[in-house]
Amino acid sequence: MTSTYTTRPLSPETWDDFCALVEANNGVWGGCWCIGFHVEGLGEEPHSAERNRAAKRAHVDNGTVHQILVYDADGTCVGWCQYGSPAELPRIKNLAKYAAGALELPTWRIGCIFTGSRHRGSGVARAAVRGALDAIQAAGGGVVEAYPEQTTDRKPQRGAYLHTGPEELYEQFGFVRDRQIAKWRWVMRAEI
Secondary structure (H helix, E strand, C coil), X not given: CCCCCEEEECCCCCHHHHHHHHHHCCCCCCCCCCCCCCCCCCCCCCCCHHHHHHHHHHHHHHCCCXXXXXXXXXXXXXXXXXXXXXXXXXXXXXXXXXXXXXXXXXXXXXXXXXXXXXXXXXXXXXXXXXXXXXXXXXXXXXXXXXXXXXXXXXXXXXHHHHCCCEHHHXXXXXXXXXXXXXCCEXXXXXXX
16 A cells, blocks of 8 residues: 655644654554654663653754654654754664774764554655655755664564664665674665
């Protein structure tokens, strides 16, 4: 199934749309609220869905979040793509391995991608990444990094395993492999 999607940035005006999607999906992976890449992240410290929700709302109110929401033809928020500078999104998985091979930080990072369970496989993630890349270009562009999962030569994965997206998605937008940072995770880069 393919639909026509529209995108809007996460903001105080679109907060309720974001909340509806998060709450309909168990807080997203048990209560993350798309906070894991932010400075307060999920880390080792105890966290709760309520704490993560409050932290995400603070980022929205303070303008310290970049996130594109995807809407279906009915105006329902069905997914998103989070992006930001390395200062906004410092907590990537496999950070030690990443840092060991980093020659220079990117201008932008794409953090997580999420599609509501009833809309998976219909182009939501593609619309979300396209919207994020358009916003990045409008903000001046630069080097963009993503940290997708390799899906070829591997058993099928789903859910939280693909929270950074599959490698093939980024290839569609001209991203190329830079280096491997985990068994199935790559740093991919593109100049926007």
